[in-house]
Amino acid sequence: MGTSRRGFVGGASALALLSGSTAAFAQKKYSDGATDTEIKVGHTGPYSGPASSYGAIGKCIEAYWKSVNAAGGINGRKVNFITLDDGYNPAKIVELVRQLVEQDKVLCTFNTLGTPTNTAIHKYMNQKKVPMLYVATGASKWGKPKEFPWTMGYQPDYHTEGAIYAKHILANVKDPKIAVLMQNDDYGKDYFGGFKEGLGKDADKIVKNVTFEVTDPTVDSQIIQLKDSGANVFFNISTPKAAAQAIRKAADLNWKPAQYLNNVSASVGSVMKPAGLDNSQGIITAQYLKDPTDKQWENTDDFKAWVAWMDKWMPGANKADANYIYGFSVATLMHETLKKCGNELTRENVMKQAANFQKFKLPLLLPGITINTSPTDYYPIQSVQLARFKGESWDLFGDVMSAEGS
């Protein structure tokens, strides 16, 4: 049987069609979780349980993706944001993240919250080669591209911040005798480790180091011990409640050291005001985000845009809660990362783009602080600026300092 002419033409055109479609296929590349119309992003956060105040971050991020989808999505694709409640429970998050990766087949997870929880899924995500981006914890272990190429942090790590205070003390306080109050957990230890490293050979300047449990009702006895050590510098590594108590107690005891307060508690609304504004004057901290209760930002463009966004997408939410600033900024970074991926929405490319930010200006970061990453640098924000509490707000001073420089 000879080949009919029509058959030949048909075959040739089919071939052309096929090759045409493979060409189109080459432009668009997808892993699990991405299609022509949708990008699936997974998230877990503590909507219930002991850390549920951080649930605000997840709600803010959810609202953010809604606003992105309402504006047409990312490169024409809607973001399908699946957020689940892990209750800050490491056993629970393992189950949930397996559901996200294996059942829901998300492209990546984003901003999973908590050090113990993220530790529980760290190995799994890297075995499965699923991007675990911008995790919400300041431990220093999230930026290790060699061992864990699929995990990246977001905020400046505690270790770096601790080192920056140490440098400032050595440069500015004459004959320092340092007292340290430290929350007894991995977060406190990370800060203290960085602080000691920053002091280097002057580590013996620490004359007293006392710890407290996050569940302790007060830190009064610890502050009395610190005062009695005769120290003239006080480094306060504590979460908001204890931080406010410590500042107030130090003032009550008439102990007036140079005070350094970790960024975790640098909130005007939840620490400085309860501690007493008079007692808080002159305290030094390091910042990277704009404090929503700090009046000096009210007229900056990005802050105004954030307020307008909050009014529209999170009506009724408490705008003094810094978690909304955090959530908005980190979601913007994720948005930018996915945008940069273009039509190549593979897990490899998501990591490649996440590790390829140069001096990217993210809204709500302090002026002068930018996002910088590379295949060997998995710490997006590594700069902070010191600020001194004056009147009712933080007064930024000095240059933006980064870990590489110090």
Next chain:
Amino acid sequence: MPAFPKKLLWVLLALAFLVPLLHPLFPDVVSDYRLFLVSTMIIAAIAVLGLNLLTGFNGQISLGHGAFYAVGAYTAAVLMDHLNMPYWATLPCAAVVCFIVGYLFGLPALRLEGHYLALATFALALAVPQILKYKWLEGLTGGVQGIVLSKPEVPFGLPLSEDQWLYYYCLIVMVVLYWAAANMLDSRSGRAMMAIRDQYMAADTMGIDTALYKTVTFGISAAYTGIAGALSASAIAFVAPDSFNIFLSIKFLIGLVVGGVGSLAGSVVGGIFYVLVDNSAQALSMFVKNDLGLQFDLSAYTVFGILLIVLMYLMPMGIVGGVYLAVRRLRALRG
């Protein structure tokens, strides 16, 4: 409550062993994730079984079995981490440690009855996560950071995935423990345990050493729950104090009451129930909000609560008790 029909038990068991083999036929239905979920159900079932021995068959209330679960998990984790012990060898160790802890706790508990015992065990559950973080134990327990472990490896080169092996491992442990519990309850000691529950004074008068039976039951119950904890350490491959909050103990109690107090099969049903409902409550609340378009912001716990209330109204004797009742009524209708 009558014993579970034996024939049905064998059929269920055979099914449970066959299910993972269906993976090549239905890769999406019998996925590794689902098997992992079933493994966590089995682990929960073992923990509830332990609590049932104490509460259902001996009449002592415990609001603190999460503590024994934690002790079991940490015993396993510390042995694997510090002594490189193989994962299967940690189970008997966890059982022994938890038996001793449970027995010792049972001694003072002898003086506490009913509600007072419930409060004492509640305190235990609150204390254990704090103790695990304690400075002097930190070298052992890893403090708040916990201990990262490896998942059980498939032995003898069997052609199974990690999750399939974990499933079989948990299933075998549960079958052995279930069998042991059923035999124990069927013996002289079991009848003594139940006699103490039903008529304490009569049991005492008849010459049953009530103090001994109560403390030993406490120990055995703790050992069962501890084994479940040790299994969970292997399954999750991570232990941290935050995994063992007070709600864990409450969940065991929910599983116990929902499944059926004083029924071995009920423990298994209860364990399955709470993992299932805990997972689907959130999906359900999202479904109501997103897909049905209702403007309620039902939290997952609200859904969980509503389900529990409905269930308790419909089946006040637990799921297994309710099913028995339904079967009996059906038979009466026919006859």
